[in-house]
Amino acid sequence: MFIESIKMSWQNISNNKMRSFLTTLGIIIGVTAIISLITIVQGLQTEITSQFAELGAGKIAVQAHGTPLKQGLSDNDMENISKIENVAGVSPNLTFISSAVKDGIVLENVPVEGKNHTFFRYNPKLVSRGRPFNILDMESKNKICIINYAVSQKLFFGEDPIGQTMQIGGTTYEVKGVINEDATSDVMSLMSGTGSDYRIIIPYTTAMGMAGIGSITSFEIYVADTDRTDEVIDETESILNQTFNFKDDSYRIINLDSLLDTMNTMNDMMTAVLAGIASIALLVGGIGIMNMMLVSVSERTTEIGLRKALGAEPVSIQIQFLIESIFLSLLGGFLGLVLGLTISYVACIAIGMTFRISYLAIFLGVGFSAAVGIIFGWAPARKASLLNPIDALRSL
Amino acid sequence: MRKEILSMQNIVKAYQMGDEEQIVLKGINLKVYEGEFISVLGPSGSGKSTLMNIIGCLDIPTSGTYILGGRNISNLTEKQLARIRNKEIGFVFQSFQLLPRLTALENVELPLIYARVSPSKRRKRAEELLIKVGLEDKMYHKPTQLSGGQQQRVAIARALANHPTLLLADEPTGALDQKTGKQVMKLFEELNNEGHTIIMITHDSNIAKHARRIVKILDGNLVEGVVENVY
Ligand SMILES: Nc1ncnc2c1ncn2[C@@H]1O[C@H](COP(=O)(O)OP(=O)(O)OP(=O)(O)O)[C@@H](O)[C@H]1O
Ligand SMILES: [Mg+2]
Numbered sequence: 001m002f003i004e005s006i007k008m009s010w011q012n013i014s015n016n017k018m019r020s021f022l023t024t025l026g027i028i029i030g031v032t033a034i035i036s037l038i039t040i041v042q043g044l045q046t047e048i049t050s051q052f053a054e055l056g057a058g059k060i061a062v063q064a065h066g067t068p069l070k071q072g073l074s075d076n077d078m079e080n081i082s083k084i085e086n087v088a089g090v091s092p093n094l095t096f097i098s099s100a101v102k103d104g105i106v107l108e109n110v111p112v113e114g115k116n117h118t119f120f121r122y123n124p125k126l127v128s129r130g131r132p133f134n135i136l137d138m139e140s141k142n143k144i145c146i147i148n149y150a151v152s153q154k155l156f157f158g159e160d161p162i163g164q165t166m167q168i169g170g171t172t173y174e175v176k177g178v179i180n181e182d183a184t185s186d187v188m189s190l191m192s193g194t195g196s197d198y199r200i201i202i203p204y205t206t207a208m209g210m211a212g213i214g215s216i217t218s219f220e221i222y223v224a225d226t227d228r229t230d231e232v233i234d235e236t237e238s239i240l241n242q243t244f245n246f247k248d249d250s251y252r253i254i255n256l257d258s259l260l261d262t263m264n265t266m267n268d269m270m271t272a273v274l275a276g277i278a279s280i281a282l283l284v285g286g287i288g289i290m291n292m293m294l295v296s297v298s299e300r301t302t303e304i305g306l307r308k309a310l311g312a313e314p315v316s317i318q319i320q321f322l323i324e325s326i327f328l329s330l331l332g333g334f335l336g337l338v339l340g341l342t343i344s345y346v347a348c349i350a351i352g353m354t355f356r357i358s359y360l361a362i363f364l365g366v367g368f369s370a371a372v373g374i375i376f377g378w379a380p381a382r383k384a385s386l387l388n389p390i391d392a393l394r395s396l
Numbered sequence: 397m398r399k400e401i402l403s404m405q406n407i408v409k410a411y412q413m414g415d416e417e418q419i420v421l422k423g424i425n426l427k428v429y430e431g432e433f434i435s436v437l438g439p440s441g442s443g444k445s446t447l448m449n450i451i452g453c454l455d456i457p458t459s460g461t462y463i464l465g466g467r468n469i470s471n472l473t474e475k476q477l478a479r480i481r482n483k484e485i486g487f488v489f490q491s492f493q494l495l496p497r498l499t500a501l502e503n504v505e506l507p508l509i510y511a512r513v514s515p516s517k518r519r520k521r522a523e524e525l526l527i528k529v530g531l532e533d534k535m536y537h538k539p540t541q542l543s544g545g546q547q548q549r550v551a552i553a554r555a556l557a558n559h560p561t562l563l564l565a566d567e568p569t570g571a572l573d574q575k576t577g578k579q580v581m582k583l584f585e586e587l588n589n590e591g592h593t594i595i596m597i598t599h600d601s602n603i604a605k606h607a608r609r610i611v612k613i614l615d616g617n618l619v620e621g622v623v624e625n626v627y
Contacts, residue, residue: 004509011497306493309454310554311482311510313475389454393493 009324023292024332026285031336033278038361039344060221064251072215089118092219098169102155114207130177148179148199286376293380305392318385325377333369398429407460422616433588435604438613486555488565494539507557525553545576565596
């Protein structure tokens with residue numbers, strides 16, 4: 001009986017191919033939109049989250065410009081902060097622009113970062129060849145540097161830079177390591193946005209000794225237990241308040257974990273809004289289905305009457321029409337699914353993102369179209385089931 | 397004594413047209429026994445189809461008692477009525493009423509589907525019936541590929557599908573020429589000889605003569621006609 005209904009639905013749909021296709025167009029568009037939006041937004045979200053986890057998990061960024069009287073922090077202040085409970089380490093950010101020279105080749109406007117050994121401990125994959133800085137480099141303010149691939153290409157083309165020397169701002173430094181080619185920039189340097197291809201890192205103690213830099217205005221705190229990040233922030237705030245005499249705007253603390261949370265929330269909201277807009281297409285599609293089903297019912301009035309005369313119960317008639325409308329919208333849903341996945345696949349490749357099939361999207365696409373079929377097929381099917389067989393037969 | 401198939405007592409059917417009431421059937425009394433072949437004669441608009449719809453449980457009388465197979469029809473639910481139409485009554489219509497997209501075989505299978513007969517049994521029964529009405533070589537034809545007489549024979553096969561106790565035919569020859577009409581009437585006679593109870597509506601007294609009992613509807617009342625010698 002059920003199988004017969006499905007067969008009959010299929011016959012009716014394939015007998016009206018063009019009409020059926022046009023009717024399902026709304027569903028196709030709606031499902032396509034929902035699937036591609038969700039897949040792309042979710043892909044972006046995963047991408048952002050994984051980048052953040054790589055760059056900023058368990059990290060608090062502090063910018064401490066200080067007051068006119070006390071600009072930035074001293075080594076001593078940093079020492080105090082690193083002693084806060086649950087702090088695993090502190091890493092200052094010193095960035096200045098300088099020039100790099102080797103055998104007459106000059107690179108201007110190269111961002112030079114001063115970092116400590118803690119920074120390398122928390123970015124273990126950063127240095128791909130050579131060695132990172134250790135605590136001895138900090139204490140003895142060694143004139144050593146770690147350069148990235150772009151700098152190496154320019155200054156040491158075709159040679160191994162490690163162990164060689166170069167000038168940074170007129171001072172001679174020995175190259176100790178090379179930065180991993182596909183290492184993403186640190187979140188903070190991403191945010192400060194130097195936009196340079198070049199990158200040189202020197203010990204922060206060495207950088208502090210250079211002209212113009214007397215104190216630390218930016219640093220990162222590595223938290224051991226990320227569940228208690230808030231306590232660390234509170235402690236840091238109280239130390240900074242004391243250091244800067246409770247002056248407003250003397251510092252800023254950015255919790256990267258909460259930043260990620262915020263971004264994820266924003267993403268979720270965006271998904272919801274876009275899905276909401278897409279469901280309008282679905283709604284329109286549903287109305288299209290309803291319209292077609294109503295037409296179909298009135299076209300087949302005699303058939304319905306005859307079926308009733310032959311012994312079809314109202315329920316059988318209702319089920320038959322309901323199956324037809326579900327079938328129709330599932331067909332649209334399936335086409336939308338294929339189309340949506342294709343679009344998101346192409347979009348992912350275009351953006352340079354890895355394509356992941358979102359099961360949520362598939363579930364929503366198929367679920368929504370089935371629901372549309374049931375909801376908008378209900379009334380026409382009920383109308384058919386309530387037709388008076390005599391009136392129906394008389395109409396011929 | 398022959399088994400009583402149906403009995404109607406004082407059946408009234410009225411239609412409300414605006415605030416005017418039209419009484420089509422004004423108190424019909426009728427008893428039908430197993431094996432009868434009855435013709436219902438009457439001028440156009442006299443209420444023949446109305447009566448047949450009531451007999452076939454497609455319509456409910458305004459008042460009166462209709463007993464079919466021992467059950468009072470007015471006490472039954474829509475679902476029970478559907479089951480009666482499916483199993484106990486076979487309809488044959490003037491315009492055949494075959495579904496155009498289905499083959500002859502599939503059309504005959506329809507009542508069997510609603511009787512929840514399994515696909516293989518269904519097919520077997522439908523083939524049997526089409527052979528019986530002489531269409532063994534037209535089983536896979538669509539209605540449009542069949543002549544009027546052939547279509548009506550498919551419809552008769554369909555009406556017989558669930559071994560109904562009563563065959564109802566509303567002007568079964570109305571859309572056929574005289575020759576094919578006679579062939580169809582011959583089929584009805586054969587079916588009656590096999591024991592099928594038949595009620596046939598017609599306004600053609602020549603066709604009515606094929607029946608063994610003739611009733612006439614005049615002014616909303618039913619009168620027994622003369623049983624003329626046919627054979
Ligand atoms: N649904 C309805 N509403 C109102 N009046 C109706 C309805 N159905 C039938 N009638 C009226 O009932 C009367 C009898 O109709 P019916 O179809 O039974 O006649 P009939 O004897 O079968 O005629 P014919 O030989 O032309 O088929 C007609 O006058 C018709 O107008
Ligand atoms: Mg009539």
